[in-house]
Amino acid sequence: RPYVSRSYRICQGYLNSAPERTVRIRIKGDKGYMTVKGMSSDSGMSRYEWEKEISVEDAMGLLKLCERGIIDKTRHMVEVDGPDGKNVFEVDEFVMFNDEHAVFFEQVVFKNKTY
Numbered sequence: 621r622p623y624v625s626r627s628y629r630i631c632q633g634y635l636n637s638a639p640e641r642t643v644r645i646r647i648k649g650d651k652g653y654m655t656v657k658g659m660s661s662d663s664g665m666s667r668y669e670w671e672k673e674i675s676v677e678d679a680m681g682l683l684k685l686c687e688r689g690i691i692d693k694t695r696h697m698v699e700v701d702g703p704d705g706k707n708v709f710e711v712d713e714f715v716m717f718n719d720e721h722a723v724f725f726e727q728v729v730f731k732n733k734t735y
Contacts, residue, residue, distance in 0.1 A: 624696045630712075631693075633686030645682040648695075652679030 632646040644655045652675055658668035674682075683690060691714070698709040 623698045623700065625699050627694055627696045629692070629694050631683065631690065633683045633690040635682065635686055637687055645679055645686060647676055647679045647683070650676065652676045654679075654682070 628649040630646060630648050632644055635643040635645060640659055642655075642657045644653075644657070646653045646655065651673055653671055654674050655669065655671040657670075660667040693712045693714045696711045696713065698711055700707050700709060
């Protein structure tokens with residue numbers, strides 16, 4: 621992992637996963653967050669999002685109320701030089717129940733937009 625500039629653990633769950641409004645509880649590193657997301661735009665490229673930092677203790681309590689399927693992952697930040705400057709790839713490594721396999725999901729961030 622020579623291109624990874626930093627990594628941190630994320631644990632998250634959903635109080636509500638309805639497409640009209642998702643309510644996510646997340647512990648990211650040493651901080652807690654509550655995030656509310658609305659429906660995606662017609663193009664699927666954006667949607668309303670509101671996020672508030674909460675204490676880790678509150679986040680841990682709220683995770684106990686979440687729907688089944690708590691997600692535990694490590695996010696790796698990979699910086700790569702590109703034609704428009706430095707690009708950041710956020711690569712999530714999900715923890716599997718048997719720890720024998722890893723699943724990767726990649727999100728690419730260009731400047732201030734996410735695609």
